[in-house]
Amino acid sequence: MIRLERRPEPSRAWTLATPFVAVALTMVAGGLLFAMLGKDPVAAIRTIFWDPLFGDFASYSRPQLLVKAGPLILIAIGLSLGFKAGIWNIGAEGQYILGAIFAAATGLAIYPAESWIVFPAMIVAGALGGLLWAMIPALLKVRFGTNEVLVSLMLVYVAEALLASMSLGLLRNPEGMGFPGSRNLSQYPSAANLELLPNTGMHWGVLLAFVAVIVAQVVMARHQLGYRIRLAGESPRAAVFGGVNPGRLVVICMGISGALAGLAGMFEVAGPAGRLSIDFNVGYGFTAIIVAFLGRLNPVGILLAGLLMALTYIGGELAQLQMNLPLAAIQMFQGMLLFFLLAVDLLTHFRFRLGRGAVA
Amino acid sequence: MTIKKLLLGATAAMAVATGAMAQDDKTKVGFIYVGPIGDLGWSYQHDQGRLAVEEAFGDQVETVYVESVPEGPDAERVLTQMALQGADMIFTTSFGFMEATMNVAQKFPDVKFEHATGYQRADNVSTYSARFYEGRAVQGLIAGEMTESNIIGYIGSYPIPEVIRGINAAYIQAKKVNPEVEFRIVWAYTWFDPAKEAEAAKALIDAGADVILQHTDSTAPQAAAQEAGDVITFGQASDMLDYAPKPRVSSIIDNWNQYYVDRVGAVIDGTWESTDTWAGIDSGMVEIGEITEAVPAEVREAALELKDAIAAGEVHPFTGPLNKQDGSEWLAEGETADDGTLLGLNFYVEGIEGDIPQ
Numbered sequence: 001m002i003r004l005e006r007r008p009e010p011s012r013a014w015t016l017a018t019p020f021v022a023v024a025l026t027m028v029a030g031g032l033l034f035a036m037l038g039k040d041p042v043a044a045i046r047t048i049f050w051d052p053l054f055g056d057f058a059s060y061s062r063p064q065l066l067v068k069a070g071p072l073i074l075i076a077i078g079l080s081l082g083f084k085a086g087i088w089n090i091g092a093e094g095q096y097i098l099g100a101i102f103a104a105a106t107g108l109a110i111y112p113a114e115s116w117i118v119f120p121a122m123i124v125a126g127a128l129g130g131l132l133w134a135m136i137p138a139l140l141k142v143r144f145g146t147n148e149v150l151v152s153l154m155l156v157y158v159a160e161a162l163l164a165s166m167s168l169g170l171l172r173n174p175e176g177m178g179f180p181g182s183r184n185l186s187q188y189p190s191a192a193n194l195e196l197l198p199n200t201g202m203h204w205g206v207l208l209a210f211v212a213v214i215v216a217q218v219v220m221a222r223h224q225l226g227y228r229i230r231l232a233g234e235s236p237r238a239a240v241f242g243g244v245n246p247g248r249l250v251v252i253c254m255g256i257s258g259a260l261a262g263l264a265g266m267f268e269v270a271g272p273a274g275r276l277s278i279d280f281n282v283g284y285g286f287t288a289i290i291v292a293f294l295g296r297l298n299p300v301g302i303l304l305a306g307l308l309m310a311l312t313y314i315g316g317e318l319a320q321l322q323m324n325l326p327l328a329a330i331q332m333f334q335g336m337l338l339f340f341l342l343a344v345d346l347l348t349h350f351r352f353r354l355g356r357g358a359v360a
Numbered sequence: 361m362t363i364k365k366l367l368l369g370a371t372a373a374m375a376v377a378t379g380a381m382a383q384d385d386k387t388k389v390g391f392i393y394v395g396p397i398g399d400l401g402w403s404y405q406h407d408q409g410r411l412a413v414e415e416a417f418g419d420q421v422e423t424v425y426v427e428s429v430p431e432g433p434d435a436e437r438v439l440t441q442m443a444l445q446g447a448d449m450i451f452t453t454s455f456g457f458m459e460a461t462m463n464v465a466q467k468f469p470d471v472k473f474e475h476a477t478g479y480q481r482a483d484n485v486s487t488y489s490a491r492f493y494e495g496r497a498v499q500g501l502i503a504g505e506m507t508e509s510n511i512i513g514y515i516g517s518y519p520i521p522e523v524i525r526g527i528n529a530a531y532i533q534a535k536k537v538n539p540e541v542e543f544r545i546v547w548a549y550t551w552f553d554p555a556k557e558a559e560a561a562k563a564l565i566d567a568g569a570d571v572i573l574q575h576t577d578s579t580a581p582q583a584a585a586q587e588a589g590d591v592i593t594f595g596q597a598s599d600m601l602d603y604a605p606k607p608r609v610s611s612i613i614d615n616w617n618q619y620y621v622d623r624v625g626a627v628i629d630g631t632w633e634s635t636d637t638w639a640g641i642d643s644g645m646v647e648i649g650e651i652t653e654a655v656p657a658e659v660r661e662a663a664l665e666l667k668d669a670i671a672a673g674e675v676h677p678f679t680g681p682l683n684k685q686d687g688s689e690w691l692a693e694g695e696t697a698d699d700g701t702l703l704g705l706n707f708y709v710e711g712i713e714g715d716i717p718q
Binding site: 169 | 424430441455459479520
């Protein structure tokens with residue numbers, strides 16, 4: 001008989017191998033799905049994974065990968081710190097929206113004056129917006145013991161309502177013929193978050209995402225905060241005895257993830273999106289949760305996972321365009337990725353054993 | 361830097377080459393949809409138009425589409441990919457694609473763009489829309505006659521002129537046949553979200569509404585009305601016949617087929633030019649779906665009469681005397697609203713309660 005046995009320690013080899021195994025399994029199962037839809041599975045997989053990188057028009061889609069992955073990575077890095085410590089900020093989408101609102105409001109308040117100070121001021125405002133929104137679930141948890149999963153998630157809907165109100169009211173473009181949405185910040189030179197080098201997709205937000213990866217790597221490996229986070233996640237009781245203040249850790253982790261999500265919103269509203277509108281948020285805050293886990297809560301892993309996720313989005317569009325694959329099939333394909341990751345994850349903590357166990 | 365420039369140059373060259381190649385061969389027509397084509401509403405009807413193009417031109421055309429494209433940077437990327445892959449013409453079928461359409465159109469001057477319900481045009485960008493408010497007037501008449509509680513619920517998507525026009529047009533006719541009528545308006549802030557739409561419908565039914573009008577695309581309000589019992593609804597964008605004869609008693613159908621066939625034909629013939637189209641019942645772009653037997657015969661006849669009169673140009677749904685909500689005069693006796701005012705309509709007519717969200 002085959003049975004599962006808990007490993008005394010999580011397997012290092014499997015921790016590293018699971019994402020690759022999961023991607024491979026996704027390709028196989030996804031290929032089957034595409035074949036059942038009557039499409040050539042090899043061509044479909046190649047369109048999704050290969051064409052955006054090396055296809056005919058890769059010089060356009062490669063930079064787009066960075067544009068799409070930037071906010072995912074930035075948000076996921078912030079989330080991963082808390083997740084490691086067992087602090088579950090599920091509301092990054094809301095913090096992303098608030099960062100964008102704060103930043104856009106700051107920029108529009110100064111419009112049309114040109115000054116070098118506008119962009120830095122918007123960055124500060126964006127971080128602050130996300131931070132403040134994340135402080136609500138953080139302080140409620142510390143003070144009243146509320147569940148941060150629920151509170152942070154519910155605040156996403158509040159943030160969406162606020163976004164609608166801002167797009168229709170306070171921040172509406174006075175020259176927009178009554179249609180909802182703010183002025184276009186990417187056409188306001190002092191506020192625009194443009195590409196740093198033409199046709200690279202590299203804007204300030206992508207750059208910051210890379211910096212965040214490096215900083216997070218250093219903090220987790222070398223800094224005392226990283227130690228505390230790991231300790232709190234692995235053994236909360238031991239952490240308390242070891243001098244970790246759990247309340248302070250909640251505030252710090254929620255604060256960092258909120259600020260980074262807010263920054264992601266800021267760079268998006270000033271750059272690729274350009275303007276605040278009712279549909280400004282497209283789910284980066286939620287997808288980043290998947291990215292964080294796909295990347296094993298490890299900064300470099302998150303970098304790769306963010307790029308992979310972006311690849312499936314852009315490749316998925318290409319597959320729709322070139323092969324008439326339905327969107328639902330692409331979304332199933334993306335879902336499979338997380339499903340297989342979690343399934344294969346079992347092997348990190350357990351191993352298969354033949355024969356009967358000695359312990360009942 | 362030089363490598364970047366080279367790459368950019370190569371991309372542009374390829375784009376031109378592919379565009380030219382496609383012209384020799386088949387005309388490639390792209391469509392982007394804001395919702396899933398299975399929404400049985402807005403995006404579904406646009407996709408019907410795409411299928412009509414395929415049927416009309418057969419091997420002469422190749423169509424591609426991408427569904428559920430978020431309005432914003434994602435739309436711009438999808439449009440660019442379409443243009444790079446040799447599309448000769450692209451229909452962008454939602455108001456929110458306006459900026460993306462204009463940006464991409466600037467980069468690909470040889471590709472023809474057709475943007476639905478927008479107001480920005482260029483040499484290679486046309487706009488088109490339908491006078492849905494004409495259909496709304498017919499709906500308003502039926503709604504006013506049919507309501508017993510005198511409360512009509514209205515699910516708005518976004519408070520933009522197109523939606524506000526519909527509310528006003530329906531209210532004016534409903535009030536005409538039933539002076540007691542009241543409108544309750546709920547804003548869903550979405551074009552397609554079955555859960556939100558169902559919630560809105562339920563809230564309106566709880567508030568006493570026995571007629572629900574919707575400017576959102578899913579059939580969720582129809583389902584909610586069916587569950588509640590004695591509530592009637594109207595199909596939006598597509599016929600939604602699955603819910604006939606009741607709760608769905610009629611519908612406004614957007615029929616883009618002829619327009620799409622005409623415009624693609626113009627590209628094939630080389631006669632395409634940038635235009636601004638706003639067509640109504642008379643052109644067939646706005647259709648009134650079958651009025652079911654749940655509606656008494658005399659009401660049905662009155663509704664059809666109104667429809668014919670609008671199509672013949674004898675009746676304009678916005679004809680004075682009409683006051684604005686604040687009581688100030690909008691249209692004098694016999695005066696009709698001009699298209700400019702209608703396109704930017706941002707106020708309710710007198711009698712509608714509540715504020716337009718700002």
